Every structure is written in C-alpha cells, then in structure tokens.
Amino acid sequence: MKYDHADRACELFVGGLNCAQSVFAAFTDVTGMDDELAMRLSSSFGAGMGRMREVCGTCSAMFMIVGILYGLGGEYTHEEKTEHYSRIQELAARFKEKHDTIICRELLKGLSVTSTPEPERRTEHYYKVRPCVRFVRTAAEILDSYIAEHPPMKQDTQL
Template identity: 70%
Template sequence: MKYDHTEKAVALFTQGYNCAQSVFVAFSDVTGMDEELAKRLSSSFGAGMGRMREICGTCSGMFMVAGIIYGQGIESDDNLKAAHYQRIQYLAEEFHKRHETIICRDLLKGLAVTSTPTPEKRTEQYYKVRPCVKFVRTAAEILDRYLEENPPGGAEP
C-alpha cells in the first residue's frame, strides 16, 4: 500500500499544531486514533518535549505511531521488545542521517530559541526562519516509507 501523510503533517504544522502533533495526528488514519485524542496525547511532546529542546517532537510523533502500529503492549518477550526497540532506533537513525541529530536544540542551532514554557507566536516571520516544517516533512516521509516496506499486520518483526 502507498502511504502519503507528508502534506497533511505539514498542513497541521502550518495551522499552528506543534511538531509532534503534526506528525502523530497526520497518521490517525493508520493508527485508528480519534484526531482530537491524538492532538491531546501528542501535545506534550512538542519543541523537544514541552519546549525543553530534547528529542525532536517529530521523532516522538514517529515513535508513538510505530508503538501503536507495531508495539506489543506488555512485552514480556524480550525478543519482541528488542525488535521494537530496533525499529525505533532505525527510525531515529533515518532522521539522523538527514539532519545529523534528533535533538531539538541542535536542530535549531543558530536560532535564538529558548526553553521557556511560552511558545513563540506563529507569524509569517516564524515560518520563514524556522526549519521545523522541514523536520515534520522528513519524519512523515520516513514513516510512510517504513509503513510501505513493513505493512501493518505483516510478518515484520
């Protein structure tokens, strides 16, 4: 099956949703999660987890989608747990290959960004200088490709 969630993820970001929400909500059709619940669940992960500038929210969004689709729930089988962690590390590495890091503060290096809880206003200037839409696009593309290569419910690990 061909997946294409990139434009929806980008549109969500340009409408004001945070980076994690943009990726996670875009895949609601695949996860089966209600979009309003998906928005609330992923709201804490934006700007590197609550604007702490840690793991990029787009990666958190990818990882949550992968957990819903491929996770085993209570993973008492160490092999299944290892296979899932391997999957998450693969997704992170694919993002890292394109942007040299998955850490928000490093992705925004050179910009005057802070870790204060108050988000920046989404103005035309914000979107001109902020590279985050590029990261949203990357995460959605990586996850679409992974889903195509490893169909949900398929025989992948």
Template identity: 55%
Template sequence: MTRREMAMANFLNGYNCSQSIVLAFKDLLPIDETTLSRMASSFGGGMGRLREVCGSVSGMFMIAGLLYGYDGPETGDVKAGHYARIQELARRFEEKHGSIVCRDMLGLSVKHDVPTPEARTQEYYKKRPCAEIIGDAAEILDEYIKENPV
C-alpha cells in the same frame, strides 16, 4: 495529499511538531483525532519546549508504537525487536538532519526554553526549518510503513 504534505499543513495550521506527525497518520489508527492530538500535545518543542528529542521524532515513535508496539511487560525479543525498529527510524532521521535533538537542529544554545511558544507569524516560519523537518519525519515514517506492512 501525501503524508508529508499533511504533516506540514498541520504544523502551518498551528499544531505542534509531534501533533503534526500523529495527525498525518490518523487514518491508520483506531484512535480518534482528539485523543491523538492530546497524546502528542506534550512533545512539541522537543518535549514541552525543553529542546530535547524533536517532537516530529517523538511523533514517529508514537505512531510506530501504536502500529507495531507490544502491550505486555516484555523483557526479551519482543521488546528488543521493537526498540530496533525505533532505533532504525531514529537512524534514518539522524542521517538526514545530523541529530534527533530539537536544539541541535535549530542551532539553539538553550537547553530548557521558556514554556511560552512564539507567535506563529510569517517571521517565525521564515526562521524555523520545522515544517521541512516535520515533512521529512512524515516521509521517513511513511516509507518505513510501506516497507514493513502492519
């Protein structure tokens, strides 16, 4: 199963968009599945259904931080290099979807949505392109990791 397929399956099994991404890359990390899932739990629906940065993008950034990030109070080249990496991932995603913002991709006019998510029914999946968006994010990150081995 590809990472794209794993991420999409995670979403279809009820994980939020951010969890779907981080769990698709869990084998690369020295962190247990429960911790990863909890770490990403706040970022679904564009950060707690605020409809801001897409959760799949946040998930990509979390994995990039865990694989390539710095762990000190950096202010110079190390921080700039990592931020360049994050901006590159965002650029690739935006190139494919026109935005990294949840509400823009879903065509929503609300900035902050109600906190209660919709039930995951067949109708929900028909009207939401989220599974494909998540698949694209996983594919982008997978390609990036292959191009930039840890």
C-alpha cells in the same frame, strides 16, 4: 495501500499545531485514533518535549505511531522487546541521516534556543526562519516509507 502523509503533516504544522501533533495527527487514518485524542496525546511532545528542546517532537510522534502499529502489549519476550527497540533506533537513524541529530536544540542551529514554556507566536517571520516544517516533512516521509516496507498487522485494539 499507498501511504502519503507528509503534505498533511506540513499543513497541520503551518495551521498552528506543534511539530509532534502535526506528524501524529497526520497518521490517524493509519493508527485508527480519533483526531482530537491524537492531538491531545501528542501535544506535550512539541518543541522537544514541552519546549525543553530535547528529542524533536517529530521523532517522538514517529515513535508513538510505531508503538501503536507494531508495539508490545503487556506480555512480550526479550527478543520482541529488542526487535521493537531496534525499530525505533532505525527510525532515529533515518532521521539523523537527513538532519544529523534528533535533538531539538541541535536542529535549531542559529535560532534562539530557550527552555521557557512560552511558545513563540506563529507569525510570518516565524515560518520564514523556523526550519521545523522540514523536520515534520522528513518524519512523515520516513514513517510512510517504513510502513510501506513493513506493513503492520491489523491491531485488535480500538483507539
């Protein structure tokens, strides 16, 4: 199975979804999650978690998707937990290779970085100066690559 979600994630971002929603919702065909639920669940992680400019929402979305595909249930060993955290750190490292950081405020170099809750209006100017669509693409490409390298086992849970 060939995964290719980067264009879809970028379309969703340009269409008005936040960065986390764009990546997370682009992968509903893989996670089996309902589109509306996916958008609602990931809505809090945009702009570095509620516009606090912490961990980039695209990375949070990657980590949530990986949790669905490879995550741990209620019972697991110390080794399994270590393996899962290693997986998350690998994805973060891949993102850092491209952009030097996973921190939203550091990614937005040169832009006004505030922690007010009011999002910026999505105008033509916004898309000209906002680098976020690049991060959306990067996260989706990294995740596609990771999934291709590590095909998930079928999950028994219904989302």
